[in-house]
Amino acid sequence: MRYIISCPGNFAQPQGKFFKVEYMPSISTLFSAVAKTQQREAVSFRPVGMVELVRLVQSTQLVLPFNSQFSDRFLYLVDQARAERDLVCLDMSAFCGLSEYVVSDLVAEFQAGTALSFVQEQLTGQIFPVSSAYASLSLLEIFRLGDGGLLETGYGALRSNLLGLTFLDGSGRLVKGGGRVVKNVTGYDVTKLFVGNHYFGLPLSYFMRLFAKPQARRFFFGHTRSKQNQGRTLLDFASRALSSGIAFSALEVVSLGPEDNCALVMSFDGPSVYVDELGAKVLALSSQELSVQEAGHSEEAFFADYDSPWLDRLDLFCSLKLASQLIEALASFSLPFRYRPAHGRLTISLAGLLSRLSGKDGALELFASVEQLLGSLFQVFDKARAKGKALNEGIYSFDRFAFELRFSGLLIFSSDTDSYYCGRLREALDPRARFDIFGTVLRGG
Numbered sequence: 001m002r003y004i005i006s007c008p009g010n011f012a013q014p015q016g017k018f019f020k021v022e023y024m025p026s027i028s029t030l031f032s033a034v035a036k037t038q039q040r041e042a043v044s045f046r047p048v049g050m051v052e053l054v055r056l057v058q059s060t061q062l063v064l065p066f067n068s069q070f071s072d073r074f075l076y077l078v079d080q081a082r083a084e085r086d087l088v089c090l091d092m093s094a095f096c097g098l099s100e101y102v103v104s105d106l107v108a109e110f111q112a113g114t115a116l117s118f119v120q121e122q123l124t125g126q127i128f129p130v131s132s133a134y135a136s137l138s139l140l141e142i143f144r145l146g147d148g149g150l151l152e153t154g155y156g157a158l159r160s161n162l163l164g165l166t167f168l169d170g171s172g173r174l175v176k177g178g179g180r181v182v183k184n185v186t187g188y189d190v191t192k193l194f195v196g197n198h199y200f201g202l203p204l205s206y207f208m209r210l211f212a213k214p215q216a217r218r219f220f221f222g223h224t225r226s227k228q229n230q231g232r233t234l235l236d237f238a239s240r241a242l243s244s245g246i247a248f249s250a251l252e253v254v255s256l257g258p259e260d261n262c263a264l265v266m267s268f269d270g271p272s273v274y275v276d277e278l279g280a281k282v283l284a285l286s287s288q289e290l291s292v293q294e295a296g297h298s299e300e301a302f303f304a305d306y307d308s309p310w311l312d313r314l315d316l317f318c319s320l321k322l323a324s325q326l327i328e329a330l331a332s333f334s335l336p337f338r339y340r341p342a343h344g345r346l347t348i349s350l351a352g353l354l355s356r357l358s359g360k361d362g363a364l365e366l367f368a369s370v371e372q373l374l375g376s377l378f379q380v381f382d383k384a385r386a387k388g389k390a391l392n393e394g395i396y397s398f399d400r401f402a403f404e405l406r407f408s409g410l411l412i413f414s415s416d417t418d419s420y421y422c423g424r425l426r427e428a429l430d431p432r433a434r435f436d437i438f439g440t441v442l443r444g445g
Contacts, residue, residue: 046091053090053202058172061085063202063434065092065140071312073354073366074408081438090202092140098122099205100180106210107163107180112140112203126210129155133303139206145409146196149307153342154249154269155211159195164207167194170430180207193425196404197411199436200429214269217249218279219295219302222264225288230262231327235320237290238264238341246281253327253339254306257352262327264290265306310336311409312350314370316377317402317416319344322384329380333373348373350407370405377401412438 044066047053057063062082066089078087092113100109103124110119117135119128131149134142142148148158155161164178178191193200222237224230234253241251250267268278279294286292295302318326323339323346330337336349353369381401402416430436 043087044089044091046094048094053095054168054172056088056090057168057170057202057434060088060434061432062087062437064089064437065144065198065202066090070408071354074312074410077407077412078437087437092138095204096138100207102180105180106212107207108210109164109180109205109207110139111205113138115139116142123210123213125213127213128208129161129211130158131303131307132300133307134309137309140203141409143195143203143206144198144411145309145311145406146411147309147345147347149309150250150252150265150267150303153251153340154247154267157343159192161209162191162195162206163209165191165194165203166205167201167203169201170432170434174204175201175429178207190425193422197414199411199422199426201435214249214275216272216275217267217269217299218275219250219297219299220266220268220279220282220292221295222266222290222292223261224290227261229328232324233289234262234264235324235327235339235341237285237287239320241266241282241285242341244281244285246278248342251341253341255338256306256336257334266292267302309409310347310349310351312354312407314348314350314373315404315406316346316348317344317400318346318381322381325380325384326377329376332376335373374403410437 045052045056047056062085064078064087095111095113096118097111097114098108099111101122102108103126106126108119108123108128110122115136115138116128116130116132119139120132120135129148129151130142131151134145134149137145143158143162146158148155148161152158162178164176164180166174166176169175177194178189190200194203222234224233226233231253238251238253241248247268247270248266249269250265252265253262254265255262266282268275268282270278283292283294297305316326320341323341323344326346327337327339330348335352338347339345340347350366350370353366378401400416403414404411404416405413426433426436
């Protein structure tokens with residue numbers, strides 16, 4: 001199979017429009033060459049200080065920050081991908097706690113192993129805007145996951161709220177990136193590169209942007225009155241709601257399983273009077289096709305039910321128009337999904353695929369299933385692209401078949417991150433590829 005990534009221009013032809021075509025090998029064959037090897041045990045360590053941690057990084061060929069969320073199949077996949085290289089799994093739980101907190105500036109620095117629940121407890125009348133469903137995860141896991149949950153719609157993407165960080169590069173050197181203020185323009189902003197991947201180094205601490213704790217928060221649901229074209233109806237409503245000027249703290253189309261209908265999940269944060277006013281406005285948007293009602297859930301129950309972190313997932317990035325077509329194609333796979341219109345991220349849970357697989361060859365079966373899923377979605381994209389050309393419209397403004405494949409929260413394959421500049425930065429920060437677990441396999445080395 002080949003995947004086509006469309007790009008609207010480049011530095012050589014800034015005024016012209018063309019499509020850059022990249023050919024990629026079948027995902028299911030990327031790991032086939034190493035799938036028959038017997039599994040070996042990786043060495044696990046819980047370093048308790050910087051000296052021990054630096055020595056471990058410098059003396060190991062592969063480094064994997066470990067957490068309890070890793071599935072057996074993922075660890076098996078890691079084991080096969082590392083070939084003959086030594087692997088050390090690092091438990092970073094000893095690197096936890098508050099390092100600096102400036103209440104007046106709405107900024108705080110926490111060590112990477114700190115759990116989100118502890119972070120929120122230490123803040124005075126302020127919050128770090130990540131869903132409470134992620135409370136048990138450490139900051140290292142959350143930033144590596146690259147998703148802050150439902151609240152990203154109103155508070156900005158997770159990467160926008162990371163101001164700076166310190167990390168160990170592949171040589172064990174301590175490196176600082178970013179700054180301690182929101183408006184920081186000094187040097188290159190390498191901090192954003194540490195959100196959503198694990199390629200460049202081992203984060204030790206994060207300097208984060210905070211927000212005032214809202215006085216009130218209310219949740220609403222939008223449900224279609226008919227099961228036909230649910231996705232399109234909900235996305236049309238979401239488009240109108242976003243253009244109406246209503247300030248949502250959360251706005252997502254959610255489907256939790258094969259028996260569950262799609263729903264539009266909404267919430268508002270702020271002073272009680274303001275939240276009541278916004279709630280009345282969104283209730284007034286009800287129509288014959290779609291009804292809106294307030295949720296009866298408590299805040300904790302709501303986030304637990306509708307915003308649990310999907311560690312095994314497929315992320316695609318697309319416009320509202322294309323998302324409605326992709327959602328229709330997903331119906332035959334009966335997989336839970338979420339679409340965040342404000343950011344154009346379509347997230348598909350792969351937990352259902354994992355549950356159907358068993359045995360040692362489950363990893364290969366999984367990749368074959370993922371490839372089948374991607375093939376169906378790509379056909380939708382290719383059809384929309386061809387139709388656009390026939391109408392002389394071209395592709396949508398930012399649509400391309402860009403996707404990321406994640407297991408146990410780690411990015412293992414991306415159609416859109418192996419750029420020249422990312423490659424050069426990897427060479428500078430991690431010349432021995434200590435943090436690139438899957439690099440050898442994906443590059444065919």
